[in-house]
Amino acid sequence: MKENRVTVLLVCLLAIISITALVLGVLGLTKSNGAGTGGAQPINIYTPGSSGAVTSDEKIWMIAIGHYGSNVEYLDEETYTIRGFNPDILDAVCAIANKNCKLVYDVYGNCWDSNAGQRPRGGQGLMGGWYDGCSGWIQTFDRLLTYSFTKPYMEASKVAIYAKNGSTLPYDDLTNRKVGFADGWAYDEFCLARYTDIEGSRLAQGQIIHFASADRLVEALNNGEVDVIFVSALGQYEEDTTLMKITPPDFDNKCLKGGNSIMTRHNNPDFVIWWNDAFDLLVQRGRYDEICKTVSERHGHIPGRDYTELCIGY
Template sequence: MESANSEKELYKKDNAGRGGNGKLYLVLIVAAVCFAFAAFVIAIVSLSMQTGSASPSVVNVGSAAGLTSVDYDDDKVWMIHNGHSGYNVQYISEKTGRIEGFDVDIINAVCRIANKNCKLVADIWTNCWDTVTGETARGGTGLMSGWYDACGGYRVKPERQRTFAFSDPFTVSPHQSFATLPGNPRGFDWQDITGKTIGFFDGGSGDEHCLAKSEEIVGAVLPTENIRHCTTFEECYDLLVDETIDAFFSDATYVRGRTDVDEITNRLQACPVGGSAMMTRLDSKLIDWWNPAQAKLIASKEYHEICNDVKITHGHQAGYDPEDFCIGL
């Protein structure tokens, strides 16, 4: 009896051991299969990343124009703000109803060279750059909020560089002027403006902050009560006529060639550090493709043709002569 019971116990132990080992073998086999499958998936993904192409929306922008390669969405519409000051750099054409002028011709040419789809957006100046009497100048609501990708034809100024980025300028740095009624009937002395009330274009580069930097003008830092802002030339002109202001100060673009006012200063350069450029948000990628395309334009005959066209096509509008602002003329 004892011998038979011993044999049964040994049989149970032997079968138990075999069953445990079988389970262990099964677990190892399953783990090996899972590991092999995971390695296979990783290899396929890796091969796909190495040999596959990028997303179809990413293209080489510069290839068509021979420019530096920059990857962008080729279907993007670049919205560019353009004001309409009424001068030969930008104005609303009575024939076409569209904004035309030197700035527009430059923008169209650069976008064509860069093979970009650009759309001009007509809007007020202060939605790009705003100047509030007695306060620090600030970025305009439109550009800050992303209504446009850039504001075209804005002068490079230190105040603006604190908020926005700029492309390379496509004109030389502008000059500023004081303007009075023809003949300067009130005897305004631009070299000493102490106690005088001056008008400024709202949002313009020739603002009160610009004037304050002039070292050749006595009283250049005006008290708030001696500052008046106007949004158009007509508003500034009316302030001159009713003697609300003694003169207005602006880029010479806005008074050069007019007969209803006299420009009583010449070659006064108070504050801009650069000419007209594309003003963008700091996170914009527009400048990356704009600068190489613009460089190609300025180095070509087309740039000089656009400059000469200021007199030919846009000559019916007041403003600068091409030799006053075009690069290399």
């Protein structure tokens, strides 16, 4: 009888232990799933963001480049990459700023549009947000009405008037002369009109002809479509033996407001701020000086200006 009583007690004790363990287990499971009060744990449910949600670190800063043919910027045919002084500066500044920058090629007219006889204006690419900035554009009176600019990182090239080699045309009298201009460039017919010391500098509509490329300008000059061209004194013009510069060496640049910069929209101030901050560091650390003084070593096989002409402060 005593043995039966002990057995019953043991069975009851085991039952109580089992029930207690079960209750504790249920409570623990409930708490781990966040149903308990006080320290609820978050439930990891993936909620996709909007399709346009990009963190600042992920943003790709698109910068347009639109000119090949000098040591400032050219297409390396072996690597098929854009190289030159301009890309070197862009790469260095973006690296210091820890920004993901991409160079994209587009025609100049999509950054700054100009048509013969019409006031120049912002191009559809930059105005439309296809990219964040256009690289290597000088600051002019007209452009500053439309765009913001970073600090200049390159000296603006000189402006010149060229005629066909062997020509006897004077530079200071353009009366009844047809003048060729590079479409989208700063040195257009409105710039030329600022030279009041040149007779006939205010051209009639029929005297103004725009061309899309330097090659077409040279071709037009040599085949008689135009009498002279009014352009930047770049390497491809300076070294072309079919051309003759008829302006004097001290020919003034009356259209310049600031050197070559990144041109961007007025509603993109963040770009200007981080670029300027990073460019200041580039200069302070001596990297700007290094890029300038090695430009011939890295890009000397391409015609262009020496670093004393390209860089600011030399």
